[in-house]
Amino acid sequence: MTCKFILVTGFLGSGKTSLVKHMLSDWGESARVAVIQNEFAASGVDGKELKLANDQFELIEINNGSVFCVCLLGHFIHTLERLLDEYQPDYIVLEASGLADPINIVELLQADELSERLVLDQIITLVDAANIERSLAMLARTRHQIMIADVVLLNKQDCYPGDLTELSRLLRSMNPHAAIYPTEHGRICLSQLTESSHLAAGQYYGRQSADRPEQLSACVVRVHQRFTQENLNALLAELQHDCIRIKGFVQTPEDVTLSFHSVFENCQVAAVSSYSGAAELIAFSETLTSKQVRQIVRRYAS
Incomplete structure (x- = not known):
């Protein structure tokens, strides 16, 4: 049986953990779900927050770097193999570090150990509406997170005083294929997430991600x-x-x-x-x- 892989990405503080909480709540007991939380720091607090809200899922934390960096890639692939063998989930959700550059996600999932057992289902990128311009100015990987998405959630819309139409145009200029939804606190129905196409990420097959965040x-x-x-x-x-x-x-x-x-x-x-x-x-x-x-x-x- 093939397991579906969902990548949740977005810059620091964009609302990724809040979205994953809502996804787990929507699934309830209808699906076996494993969550991998990746934190660039040596320790993570987001997994603790998830378990406080919901304990009906398998949680694995990979800290001290991005799973898309060469330094952790082998460990990440081994973790996915072990999850598939021992837990046999219907879905694996990777909540990537906010500093991650996931542009080579398609190539990663086509590794020999995973290609017949895991299928990329969705790439969901969260954008902090109030801080998107500053985030884009700081790190190229923020742009990459948007470029590969099937769904872009324009999150924290309630905190943005300007015109969301202009922000949507900016996002559309970076990724014409993605569905864009304004959200608050990462709330969106699972059905909306699963209706989207998978055209964006494949364009960047073979593109290398940056291993280290610029000056952070x-x-x-x-x-x-x-x-x-x-x-x-x-x-x-x-x-x-x-x-x-x-x-x-x-x-x-x-x-x-x-x-x-x-x-x-x-x-x-x-x-x-x-x-x-x-x-x-x-x-x-x-x-x-x-x-x-x-x-x-x-x-x-x-």
Whole structure:
């Protein structure tokens, strides 16, 4: 039996994990689903968020690089083989790192070990409507993510004050084949995703992805200190000056777990229940090192 492979891609903070949550909810128990989460940092928080929302799927995390880079490619293919052998899913969903360049996805899935067992079903790219122009200016791989998509979700439309028609034209100029849907919080019906064509990705067969992100580093800090929400807000406000993306979990003095996400100037903090993972902060920055981020974190601890 052939397993269907769905790639979910998009720049940092575009809403990929939110989309995968909705997809898992829509599938429910009607399909066996495996999710691979790929984080460029050495540690990931998105898998923990998925498991908090839904545990009726198999989760594998591949961190510390992009699965499309040569350094992790063999490990990724082996992971797919093992999933197919042991879990026998109907679908495998890869939530790629926001820094991934997936332009060679078709070639990857035609590897001898996978070509007869796995079929590319959909490539879904999420775009943060409010920050697309800045994202495109920073990294060529953001453009590649759009170019190969079957479906482009113009996400966070509620946060964009301008004309979505102009943004749609910009996306159409990069990928005339993709279906484009405005969305909020990554919400879309599975039926809309499965109606799209598969014309875009095949054009780039043989094109090499870039192995490393241009000038961006991922800083991972294990947080052993406690934070009040006021201190956490102040910490995030300082880090936002130098970090395009911040996410993670911290504990308050009252033993409440706070989840936080920041993309450019936009920030969300929320209390979560039933969380038992590590307290950690992941920041993507062009200028700060992990040591510098750790020093800033310590200044704001309770």
